[in-house]
Amino acid sequence: MEKIMAQRVLMKGNEALAEAAIQAGCRHFFGYPITPQTELAAYMSKRMPKIGGTYLQAESEIAAINMVQGAAAAGVRAMTSSSSPGISLKTEGISYMCGSDLPALIINVQRGGPGLGGIQPSQADYWQATKAPGHGDLHILVFAPSSVQEMVDLVGKAFDLADTYRMPAMILADGLLGQMMEPVVLEDKPLKDLPKKEWAACGHNFERKNHIINSLYLKAWQLDELVQKRFERYKTIEEKEPMCEKFLCDDADFITVAYGATARIAKAAVKEARARGIKAGLLRPVTVWPFPKKELAEAARTAKAFLCVEMSMGQMVDDVRLAIECKKPVRFFGHTGGVIPTPAEVLDEILKMTEGAE
């Protein structure tokens, strides 16, 4: 494990996520086993003790998110990982962290739902992640990688932006990405001089006034004001931080919108469509919050129709419609429960789109 840096290695997604977090300076992992992300925890349990970090297997996902909250409040980079039902348990903790302006990383390796669901990949937690990761008026940064390398790259970015904007960040992965093995280059970064968190509750040492990390504001006007201010920060994020990949969109008539593992399947279909002479393209959101609204609106000026493909009943499709203000038709295709769409199925839908446009 020591020689892993600055090499191209074959790694399982879950383990690559863990190593990337360590590379980003995270030394505190609090988690709980749940399929299909347990390898992340297991990797951390081996790696953290060797570098003087914390691996703590908490008594539940609830305890884990609160340990993350405590560590984050004390000013360190902390993270947890789980899968769909476990993320549901974390929603209260996430809300408190948003309300207390605390940065942290939460990884969701999505599985079939609802309920105990299944252990195969899905994207059925999109609503949870982007609309209501916790109660109250809030947002968290949500990154949607679609390869093991991208997962690695986004972990560092997630920690950095979480610190900059003082809010939790999520990597919204799925069981496919978590379990797949791909070559990945891990940057040989020395442990960064992470900026000190001037607001942390870590012991005042009589050198400053005491810090209070809190989300309770009983005076309604005070809470209103505070949340309004926080939303101004969110507005800045929506202007500066959306990320997406555009594949053959510039002259595309029929644009497929997909993220995560589904985007790779969609890309294969788009390539085949192009081979058949169809002007197909793929717009792949890399951040699902903030959503790449501008790029979609741009694409809607020239495209004829959109197809949204998800491993769910269609949770992102309305965001696409809203982003383009329903100016063009948006179809949806997906499977849920852990079923993975095939390139052939997606191609079929693209062909249907072209028929519809005639």
Place this chain on the structure above:
Amino acid sequence: MAVVFQKPKSLTNAPMHYCPGCTHGIIHRLVAECLDELGVEGKAVGVAPVGCAVMAYDYFSCDMIQSPHGRAPAIATGVKRAVPGSVVFTYQGDGDLAAIGTAETVHAATRGENITVVFVNNAIYGMTGGQMAPTSLPNQITQTTPYGRDVNTAGYPIRVCELLSTLDGTAYAERVTVDCVKNVLKAKKALKKAFQTQIDGLGFSIVEFISTCPTNWSLTPNEALGWLRENMLPYYPLGVYKDKTAVSQPPVKEETK
């Protein structure tokens, strides 16, 4: 003239919102006195609960974190693992610690987390208006046991010190009360011992304070102390339930690789 008694430095000047005669005030002061006397206010991080003491963050001069209901020991764990040199304490009521937070309490104890838990047990849920607590006594009348707690449907109270004393990670557990000066001074000693246990890295420490809730017991503050003596102390006997410092430790064997 010399000042014989004044407010400790680790207590802020904010007027406390607690009801007249509520024992929270006394217990807060004892915690602050310990922080002062041990000289650890600068290293201290306190974790406030959900309950009447939710605004404890306004009353202590050290860094404070407000926790979700029941999760204070998990928050405290995160802080202590992040800043091992800190002195971390939670301040929790009976619902926080023994209802919603039972798992966090038990697991912080069994992990031997070097934190100090200040447990205020007044056998009722104060903040929400007097409902049954996991420590409410059999036949006790509360808002949600208007005919008295029926053990056949509402079960039996939990004795937290006894429960946690069975766990190897618990280094110090003592039950005290603050009904009279003698007991207040004994309680302070226990709290100081608990903090010292943390400072010495011996594991999890807890001091359970048998307390009153005059408002929701519908008694005057002094009557409430009487009710405490008559009804609570027989069910929750005072005393030390675990003390790792009392047994001499065998020398630690070095691990051979």
Place this chain on the structure above:
Amino acid sequence: MPKVTIDRDICKGCELCAAACPKHILALAKEELNDKGYHPMEWTEPEKCTGCAFCAIMCPDCAITVEK
């Protein structure tokens, strides 16, 4: 002679100090009301005070300062 000062604005008239006082020289000032609407406590017979500070030890609000 010991001096007991009761902060009349902080005192909530809970009477825990009165019950603790071995000389029984603390009582509710029934003719007075502070800004919060409480009758504060008053130190009724200063000459009997021994400066034991039992009152201050029992006060939940740190409303009492004792000098000796």
